Amino acid sequence: MNPPTASKLRNEVQLEHICSFWATLAAPEIIGPLAEGLRVNFYATDGEVVGPKMRGRLRPVGGDWVSLRPDGIAVVDVRGTLELEDGALIYTTYGGIADLGPDGYERFLAGNPPARFQLRITPRYYTGHPAYLWANRLQCLGIGEADMQQLRVSYDIYAVH
Structure with a gap:
């Protein structure tokens, strides 16, 4: 049985498109296999934000x-x-996951990662700028894709209300 508030909130949740963005990435910095998995760092080199709330x-x-x-x-x-x-x-700042498939780990180690894969993220925003203080109050959801051949990621970002 669900708590009474759970079903009420489920019916009231709305998503508002805040922006879309893309970023190009430098070649991956592969630190290597660690206890928690393969550590790989990507550094942003460029990107654009376009949308009804942020540009x-x-x-x-x-x-x-x-x-x-x-x-x-x-x-x-x-x-x-x-x-x-x-x-x-x-x-x-955001966390999230990407599913590279059951053989994604081995493929990445072999230098042959999947060409494309989906990303799901949960962005938060922080600013002191008076025009964007509303962004400090958001929890967002991002739906995106990584293109490993182009070293590019792209997302659509939605505020959860």
């Missing part, structure tokens, strides 16, 4: 610190800074 670019100062588990699930840990068209700076 600007991804500054080339962030990265994605990935733990690729032996079962082919990549656990992402991303940090970055958005610079919007009006000069506002917004720090973003």
Whole structure:
């Protein structure tokens, strides 16, 4: 039996499209197999944010610190800074997962990762800019894809209300 509030909240949840963004990545920095999986670091080199709530670019100062588990699930840990068209700076951080398939770990070790795979992330935003204080209150959901041949990721970002 579900708690009474669970069904009520389930019917009230709404998603609002905040923005879409893409980022290009430098070649992966493969640290190697560790206890928690294969450590692979990706550093952002460029990116763009376009949407009804945010427009600007991804500054080339962030990265994605990935733990690729032996079962082919990549656990992402991303940090970055958005610079919007009006000069506002917004720090973003998100975790999430990517499913590279059951043989994804071995393929990555062999230098032959899957060409494309889906990403699911949970972004948060932090800023002191008065025009974007609303972003500090959001929990978002991102649906995306990685293109390993182009070293590019792209996402659609939705606020969960």
